[in-house]
Amino acid sequence: MLRTPSKQQRAPPPGSGRQEQEQQAPSAADWREVVERARRMGGHVSGEQMLTDTFSRKHTYLRLSLTERCNLRCTYCMPADGAPLTPGERLLSADELQRLASLFVGAGVDKIRLTGGEPTVRKDLLEICRSLSALPGLRTLAMTSNGVALKRQLPQLQEAGLNALNISLDTLRPDRFEALTRRAGHGKVLASIEEALRLGFAPLKVNVVVMRGVNDDEIIDFSELTRDAPLNVRFIEYMPFDGNVWSDSKMVTYKEMLAALRDRYPQGLVRCADPAGEVAKNFTVPGHKGSVSFITSMTHAFCGDCNRLRVLADGSLKVCLFGANEVSLRDAMREGATDDDLRLVISAAVDRKRAAHAGMFELAATQNRPMITIGG
Ligand SMILES: Nc1nc2c(ncn2[C@@H]2O[C@H](COP(=O)(O)OP(=O)(O)OP(=O)(O)O)[C@@H](O)[C@H]2O)c(=O)[nH]1
Ligand SMILES: C[S@@+](CC[C@H](N)C(=O)[O-])C[C@H]1O[C@@H](n2cnc3c(N)ncnc32)[C@H](O)[C@@H]1O
Ligand code: SF4
């Protein structure tokens, strides 16, 4: 049983609603121009070429955002006055998602992560999982969820082919949860974590965004969860996105978090080897069943072996979490692009991917989207 510390003060009232309007992409290339230009240059790309950028990074991991909606309003993700919502008819349908996924997997993608917003609020999630997991060549169908509405759906999702799961939880204190997420639901998240463990999701990753003065006093409580449960608790450096009032002083660095754990565990932490494309620096505490990790996007970027691409809920292809360049695969599909055309469009976008993100201060000053419309 996962235990939580006792109640603290009550939370402020929930945040405000969101208006329905088209999300303005920071920079959206026109797909026809891209295809015409590529055709003038020869006009065909293989799957491997499509996924490989100019730094020889091969992108075999696709993050698919299923929705911009969420049943929580986390302060570090959702702007206080909401984020504009794309009208429903301009979001990718299940068929469009499947077409794109099939194209990416055909080219060599072997892992898809479903994200959002909150993927479990999408009504056709189960059917989406069933059809994605049937794609030949896809090895991992993963999902990142806040866990609020997950427990009941999880057995069926597993049957539908979901085989990797990350659950986000930033505090073990119910009152703090309400302040951080502007909603209730702490107990439901804990119940989903227990259910995921019962169903054998392994490693079950728990994402904790650490913020100074907010939850940085819970690092040890979270790491203690790994003593008896096969959890991988991942402490994440707070990242800047539009509307999330980021400041470097609120960000707790990898170095600080590691020092806190080293103080608590004088027997030492054991550093594990990182698989290619890993975003986390992984450690075990001797004697613990689980492990602890750090996602160090801000102080120790890991762009050198980046293997990720993103398709957002509105069909925009975003080649870097922090990159402004986007191209609408939805428009291309709806305006008659063939699979060959789509490959050219994707390949051109991947070729424009930069070597690394710009550094935390520049990122904080640059327009991006609110995180809720990207999906992590
Ligand atoms: N900078 C950066 N951060 C990322 C990237 N992918 C995921 N993250 C961040 O990592 C944190 C956890 O994200 P998850 O959705 O759990 O995905 P993941 O860490 O890629 O999960 P795994 O596939 O299990 O490695 C979030 O804060 C994400 O924004 C990336 O490509 N670049
Ligand atoms: C955007 S959420 C979408 C999936 C799902 N709703 C959830 O919360 O797990 C994906 C991940 O991004 C993380 N995230 C959101 N905003 C962040 C920020 N400003 N800095 C670091 N991580 C962030 C969340 O904690 C979560 O683990
Ligand atoms: S982090 Fe996830 S749960 Fe929280 S507001 Fe963003 S999308 Fe929703």
Ligand code: SF4
């Ligand atoms: S910041 Fe961009 S390039 Fe760096 S790891 Fe993340 S997605 Fe890849």
